[in-house]
Amino acid sequence: MNKYLLRKAILVWVLFSAFNTANAAVILPSFFTDNMVLQQKSAVPFWGESDAKSVNIKTSWDKKSYTGKVVNGKWNVVLKTPIYGGPYTITINDGTIKTLKNVLIGEVWLCSGQSNMEMPLKGWGKIDHYKEEISNANYPQIRLLQAEHIESTLPLNTLKVQHGGWNVCSPETVADFSATAYFFARKIYKEKNIPIGLIHSSWGGTLIEAWTSSGALTTIHDFDTEIQAMKSEVDAAALLKKYNADMEDWEMKLRGSDQGFETGKIIWATPNFDDSSWKTMTLPSFFDSNGLGNFDGIVWFRKKVTLSENSIKKDLIISYYADDDDMIWVNGNYIGETKGYNVKRHYTIPSQFLRKGENTITIRVFDGSGNGGIYGDENFAAKSEKETISLAGDWKYNIGADSKNLPAKPYLAQGQNRPSAIYNAMIAPLTDYKIKGVIWYQGESNAERAYQYQKLFQLLINDWRDKFKDKNLPFFFVQLANYKQQKQEPGESDWAELREAQFKALKLPNTGMAVTTDIGNGEDIHPKNKQDVGGRLASIALAKVYNTKIDYSGPLYKSYSIKGNTATIDFDFNKNIKARDDALKGFSIAGSDQKFYWADAKVVKGKVEVYSQEVPNPVSVRYNWADNPIGNLTNASGLPASSFRTDIWAGITQEKK
Structure with missing residues (x-):
């Protein structure tokens, strides 16, 4: 090769190498962004991807340099963080320089659970005084990271987040963030003046097994079939086929027991049906709060409305929410049906089905669990282009079928509620991110299997501690609030059994429980007072983690004697x-x-003496053993006592899995 060609080859190689180096832009996980918070006084893993041979990281808080060797496109280092402070920068150089700005060193908390943790200040939540709370949310030392709702069959390495990563807490960023998490951070920050980073990863309506790793779940064998189905399309297809067959059989039994049908024909939707003996209920509302407390099954509603000549010339639109499934008829004509408690109905009533004068609207509602009925705002109406006919007010109603007279409804975990599906996508990617602790608010969706929750909840806590490599990771949680209709007499309660399962988790070290049976709402599974919920969790953290002298618990049952x-x-x-x-x-x-x-x-000498003339030889005492209890036991803290029972008699959920 002559000198000219040699020089040209060398120049091409240099230019090619420089081009490759210039384009070896580092890729960081979604949670390493501007505005993030890193855990103070810790060895913090920091990682990413690059095409270069090595990556250099510089931290402004100590002006140290760290070098990460790139292996198979990935690199990682461990940063040493000081006591809280900032803002700082982190500079990553793999040939292309990337700088993370406005980084704080402080305390990082993972906030997780279902809808009561997810409930935002504004949006669908609209907590108490939300406008005032949002306008006052100027806390630049509190940072927010919001995970997207994602589920996966296998553990993921990346977390999908909203808003480009970490955000500074402000009126503009806090409105759609977890209210409970925000109030938790606000109280700690006001008390300790330490920057707080909140990683919010929750999902409404989800089951605890979906938040637990498959490895942990396989140790108890309650979900082996579902876990295997996630790994095998053949097993998944077989499971779905069995579920469909079981559901078809169950729905036939449900319809067969529905008094609104007679030999397969609709009788309660016909216009001339005599409903004079039916009771009256005001709609929109949940029927659980209107004399049918805790009822699951079918309820039929009928209402007569008067339409003018103009009203019947155009189609009418009826819109509402129903919990869970509904069917609707007008003047005996079938209009449609919808499944799902959170789906807004929009039914079109053809003008040919309408008549001048009296018209009969019939709605059949099936509720599988929890609240049931026709709900929404008071703007419950039939509308045409020219007219609005209010449907709010009194409706006739009657029970068509009671689920307690039927076998248990078949269940198939699907989507995000498959065992481990949410853990895989919304927790697994975070397990190398150094955190201080966890706050958790979940359990409503598992109430029907409360006895099983005794092992599931403790399993999740230990599982997360294992995955985050911290056997003493603080784990503080909210006990279920009061909900549903208050009962006149003592009785059984799956929500009380779920609270018992949560109470029993306190035997694990470094746990804490915020009791909320005094701040719930019997008619709303999402009570609006999230200030006290977050505040009570914060009091636990202040006492147990930050060595603050503060009352953080009401009375907790210890022992009894007779x-x-x-x-x-x-x-x-x-x-x-x-x-x-x-x-x-x-x-x-x-x-x-x-x-x-x-x-x-x-109260006698710091203990409670309990007695009744009806029970001369007592064996067991229960306190607040109800869905919506009335107890008022407290202590110097002013916080409520947890519900409890002294017996170990089989409850109503003991056989449910």
């Missing part, structure tokens, strides 16, 4: 134990027949 006709209950956190107002309420007592009666109760 002497004669009186049971004596001892509590942890019993300083100045008392009734919040008037006499103690919420205690019930039973003998060996397991029949509970409301009991008298009084």
Whole structure:
């Protein structure tokens, strides 16, 4: 090769190498962005991808340099973080320089669960005083990271996030963020003046097994079939086929038991059907709060409306929400049906089905669990181009079928509620991100399997501690709030059993529970007072993590003894134990027949004595054992006591999986 060609080859090689180096732009995970918070006083993993041979990282807080060797396109280093402070920068150089700005060193908390954790300040949440809270949310030392709703069959390496990554807390950024998480951070920041980073990864209506890794779930064998189906298309198809067959059989049984049908024909939707003996209910509303507390099954509604000559010339549109599924008829003519509690209905009523004068609208609602009915705002109406006919108000109603008379409805975990599906996409990518602790608000969706939750909840806590490589990772959670109709007499309750499962998780080290049975809403599964929820979680963290002298718990059941006709209950956190107002309420007592009666109760020397003339030989005491309890036991903190029972009798969820 002559000198000219040699020089040309060398020049091409140099230019090619320079081009490659210039284009070896580093790729960072979605949670390493401007405005992020890194855990203080820690060895913090920091990683990414590059086409270069190595990557150099410089941190402004200590002016140190770290070099990460690139292996198979990936690199990682461990950064040493100081005590809280900032803002700082992190510069990453793999031939192309990338600088992360406005980085804080502080405390990072993972905030997770279902809809009550997800509930935003504004949006669908509209918490108490949301406008004022949003306008006052100027906290540049609090940072927010919002995970997207994603599920996956296998664990992912990347987390999908909203808004480009971390955001500074402000009125512009906080409105659609978790209210509970925000109020948690705000209280800690006001008390300790430490920057707080909130990673919010939650999803409404989800089951705890979806948030748990498949490896952990396989140790209890309750979900082996579903986990195997996620790995195998053949098994998944077989599982779906069986579910479809079981569901078809169940729906035939449901329809067969529905009194609104007779030999397969609709009788309760016909215009001339006599509904004079039916009761009356005001709609829109949940029927659980209108005399049908905790009812699951089919309820039929009928209403007569008067239409003018003009009204019947055009099609009418009827819009509303139904929980869970509905069917609608007008003057005996079938209009349509919709499945799903969160789907807004928009039904078109053809003008040929309408008549001048009296018209009968019939709606059949099936509710599988929780609240049921026709709900939404008061603007419940039939509308045409020229006219609006209000449908809000009194409707006739009757029960078509009660689910308690049927076998359990078949269930198939699908989408995000498949075991481990959310863990794989919304937690697994985060497990190398150094965090201080976890706050958790979930359980409503597992209430029907509350006994199983006893092992599932503790399994999740231990699983996350294992995956985040911190066996003492603080894990603080919210016990379910009061909800549904209050009962006049003591009885069984799946929500009480779920609260018991949460209470039992306190035996794990470095856990804490915020009791909220005094700030819920019997008619709303999403109570608006999230200030106190976040604040109570923050009090636990301040006491247990930040060494602040603060009351953080109401009384917690410790032990009991029985002497004669009186049971004596001892509590942890019993300083100045008392009734919040008037006499103690919420205690019930039973003998060996397991029949509970409301009991008298009084505080004697820091303990509670419980007795009833109906039970001369007591065996068990329960407190706040209800969906929507009325108990008022508290202590010096002013916080409510957790519900409890002294017996271990089989509950209503013990056999459910």
